[in-house]
Amino acid sequence: MAIELYYWPMIQGRGEFVRLALEEAGARYVDVARGKNGMRAMQRFLDGAERGALPFAPPFVRVGRTVVSQTANVLAFLGPRLGLVPDDEGARAEASQVQLTIADLVAEAHDTHHPIASSLYYEDQRQAAAQRARTFVDERIPKYLGWLERLLERNRRSRGRWLVGRDLTYADLSAFQVVAGLRYAFPNAMARAERTLPKLVALHDRVAARPRIAAYLASERRIAFNEQGIFRHYPELDAKPPRAARKTTRGKAPRRRRTR
């Protein structure tokens, strides 16, 4: 029985955390809203015309008769089914705690370009966006990613390779995604932040190199980052380029990691 995923078809957004888990597990799934009449099918759930729990917003999944919404809750529900979380309760709570903290970071990343209202255009809240983004870049990115780095340092069971327990969990996939998204949106800020995040950067690369993830990222199923999503590249919201790059007279662009 295929898992049905429902999410906005044009962006990675919060749905991407679910897609990555499904892809890594090699699960049979349908990305419903990207198919024919898919948006209408998704809307039926939001209108309460379908059975099961009423989602507040996408993403949500239907597995058999069970409808599950809220990204972290979807992953807590799918994780055991997909083999992406250990069997014991403490480890599951730990993976969920990481996912929820990443969700908070994602919400704050969104609010850098929409600090006043999601229902307004970015262009109508640029001044507040510039202010919010500055604190996000200076304080929040280092705080959140520094916390992930510390989790890796503390996790002796994986020798610093994975966030929770011995093996990869969905939390690692989500950490990959948030690094990729922040690199897209804030390349200068991330170039600076990553200097003190060696384990997190290595985790990102380790996830990107997993055969199924690598195949997914190279496929058309992976929607490109864009300026309708959560991670948007508005250069005016990013940190300034690193000093070395600004001072150079040789016209060399700063080395920038490729983000897929």
Place this chain on the structure above:
Amino acid sequence: MAIELYYWPMIQGRGEFVRLALEEAGARYVDVARGKNGMRAMQRFLDGAERGALPFAPPFVRVGRTVVSQTANVLAFLGPRLGLVPDDEGARAEASQVQLTIADLVAEAHDTHHPIASSLYYEDQRQAAAQRARTFVDERIPKYLGWLERLLERNRRSRGRWLVGRDLTYADLSAFQVVAGLRYAFPNAMARAERTLPKLVALHDRVAARPRIAAYLASERRIAFNEQGIFRHYPELDAKPPRAARKTTRGKAPRRRRTR
């Protein structure tokens, strides 16, 4: 074995969702940071000096050797132990989905007074706060609370009395708390919104009347709402008073529900 709760001692904040669950269940617990040397004890976890999962921020609990953080995750973990969630997986996912959506609402309520940065004073972001609060009051409160009302309408198993399944769950306690908080912060907006939320208002009253909750609310353990917490009453961020009240020449104050 007593459950240890760790949260900022001067505010209800996110810790209150956990406190309400512990109180309703009549659980043995210690609100550690409110005791002697409690803040220092809490800080040790945040510094990574204690064993177990590293919390990003309070609230978190320690049960035996297990440390669990992130409010919704704490409640998903404690819920079965406290008898505050049904036994089946679908219902648990449903309760968690409600909790997470309430958490999103709480984050947005916070950002009405801190739209630019948590690290700045309200006074330094008042203009953006006024803008953000306006959308929150006009669009977001009705959308979130309207969704809770619909959940009650749809839940035939409880005849519209509880949000998930037949009986009270921690999600109902959290819905009570968010109604109480929004009434404190936005009394005018809530007076207007509640006209179309009869089931949610009844749920609030039903929770408030439960013997253990009523005793808790009347006790010193219940911290009063205040302007350091998440729900802050800044009149300039609220909606205008209802038209009838504004037009009256008899000098009567608009009827306002008591919020504890």
